Amino acid sequence: MAFKNYTLENLLNELPEALLMTTTQGVILFANKALSTMTGFALDELRGESAVKLIPTPERRRVDVVTWLNRWADYPDPDQLRYLNLALSTKFGVTKLVSLRVSKHLENGEICFLVILRDVTSEHETITSLRHAQLITNRILAIGEDAVVSIDEQQRITFWNARAADLFGYSSEEALGQPISLVLPDSAKLTHGAMVEQFARQSVPSRMMGERGEISGKRKDGIIVPLEAAITKTHIDGQAIMSAQVRDISRRKSAEAALRASEARFRAIFEHAVEAMAVLDATGMVQEINQTAREMIGDYEPGHYFWDLNWWPGETDSARIAEARTVLQANIKRVGEGETIRARVELPAAEGRSRDIDFSLIAVFDADNNLQYIIAEGRDVSSLTP
């Protein structure tokens, strides 16, 4: 086809957009220079050919370009034109993804289609790879141990992973778009909003929530659970999105309580024992020493080797004390090598009296046979001695 107005043809050739003119049957009447650049075909190679030459039906698909040109010429649905792309095949066999705009015109008394083609191949590749990266990240978040929750500046929930659903009992449909107060205990409802706003303004990008105290959440069934949460913020288009990685620490809390109770029981036995007892580390340094033992040596300061403590308060001969210390140190070394020592020792006490002590040293090894502790025990048996 030749335009009556050559200025118009020149103008179309100068356009940066690739442009095609076809009959309603899809026969190509005109293609501008930008389309030649995009496809590799000269106008003469396209004129009179079907648009199917440029946009063939891809393998295992049924889309026919002529059908859709007609459809879009009559009903130019902006959503379809935005999301539905067609595969253009260049002269050199390269496939390019194009989006189309179609309009109807009267040319020489005939209805024809004016088609603008935009190459969206690289745009599509970028979006696809971003979507795939996002899918991978989201799936990692979905299977993680921690609940992940995001809120916007209006403090409405914008992200809610599967663990958040498990932890709080709300499905993502129930939680998304709801205020975060949905999962706050009444005690935190008044203060939480202000703290979120404060964090949004602070210069730190992330921190632990509840640095000034323990935090908790309220489940759908009303049960309050102790939580631990790390929070971070991301500014997107001037809006701060706050995200928290939240962990239910109920189990850890009860384990800690059980440990404290066990520690208290151990302390009660240890501190109220009639025997003098001390727990030493592998080097012989005193880790724990009980009340009875402390009474034997008078003043006790932490950070001493067992043999350096004042076990001989009644002894005035410093040479004898030094000798006794050397023997004790050597015995502790032997115990560390696996021996058990039990002996009856006489300790000179104050006012010239002496005490008869049933003394033992026992080593405790861990599962890998490493020396963990040495337990020193002494019982004053003076009163039992005939």
Next chain:
Amino acid sequence: MPRIRFTESNGTVHDVDVNEGLTVMEAAVTRMIPGIEGDCGGLCACATCHVYIPDAWLAKCGEAEELETSILDFAYDVQPNSRLSCQIKITQELDGLEVQMPERQY
């Protein structure tokens, strides 16, 4: 809550409990199930939520409208049991629905 079984083209199975009223596409996307894209967000304008519905479930999913059938022109490897999952609303009647994803959406 209806339960839906999504099977990826590689055979990976995802069983999810979904609220009634959502579409099958929304159920897959919000649960980050690979194989369904839903680019247009449910406008029936992109053909990236294409799925296969086993024959036993096809009738329960309702009849596809003309627009959906046309848009399926753009999908890959369309079969007689092909549907766009954004056009299937989840009801209690669809509890146990099996959905199979095609090899590709683009």
